[in-house]
Amino acid sequence: MPVYTRESLVNAIEKALALGKGRRFKQSVEMIVVLRDIDVKGQAGKIREFITLPKGRGKELSVCVVGDEELAVKAREAGAKIVLTSQDLQGLSKKQAKKIAGQCDWVLVRTDLMALTGRTLGPALGPRGKAPIPIPASANIPALIKRYMNTVVARVKDQPQIMVPIGAEDMSPGDLAENALAVLSVIEQRLPSGAGNIAKLVFKTTMGMPVEVYR
Structure with a gap:
């Protein structure tokens, strides 16, 4: 009771x-x-x-997605605030990482890109309490974005x-x-x-x- x-x-x-x-x-x-x-x-x-x-x-929250190929395309179509590929991550400066961390309430990351995300975005996300969420490549992105909002x-x-x-x-x-x-x-x-x-x-x-x- x-x-x-x-x-x-x-x-x-x-x-x-x-x-x-x-x-x-x-x-x-x-x-x-x-x-x-x-x-x-x-x-x-x-x-x-x-x-x-x-x-x-x-209220509307901002869900950002890190993925490649099909995952990135689906994320954009589903209304993700920011979509990053592995190439985008590798070229990020510390200033850009902080800006992205400030714009994203949630960061969903394809499982195999978690290590790279941790190295590039992690230092900016950590102090804000925004740990990346691992997702499989086959994830239903529209459903996940709606859920995390x-x-x-x-x-x-x-x-x-x-x-x-x-x-x-x-x-x-x-x-x-x-x-x-x-x-x-x-x-x-x-x-x-x-x-x-x-x-x-x-x-x-x-x-x-x-x-x-x-x-």
Whole structure:
């Protein structure tokens, strides 16, 4: 049985949206899961999960693809932000690599080009927390691009908490709650005591005040 009900999430999200109104840009809605009894340096703290939000991100993300021949052609046709070949990678300067890293939310890389991507783009992607995602040459590129446009990363960094975007402020509280429940389900499965390791749940917009969810 879930620790938090859908109704309790919707109520907290509605308050967070109200408190965050008035900005001149579309804000993200973030969920903060505060953990208890978790050593961030231990095995239990090594959480890094890719989660596709059922109701979408609420904004367009940029998916970039590294591949050759047919893969590159399909990626362009599917709307990839940037498509690079092995030849493109070999000619990249550090300045160009940083520019590309800044433009891409996700970087999908054909498996056999991962090493080259790591050498050329890796130094620019690493500090931004954008690890390349390996994909097979036979991958369904249109489906993958669509999937990653709605995918978030739930991870523990240097504090016992997980902060993850669950959508945008112009989405309905109900849809945001559905996304939050999807993320919570994955996180609970990774925790040693499941929901018992969740001390607090908070929602906020990018520039808004935090609102705690009451059980």
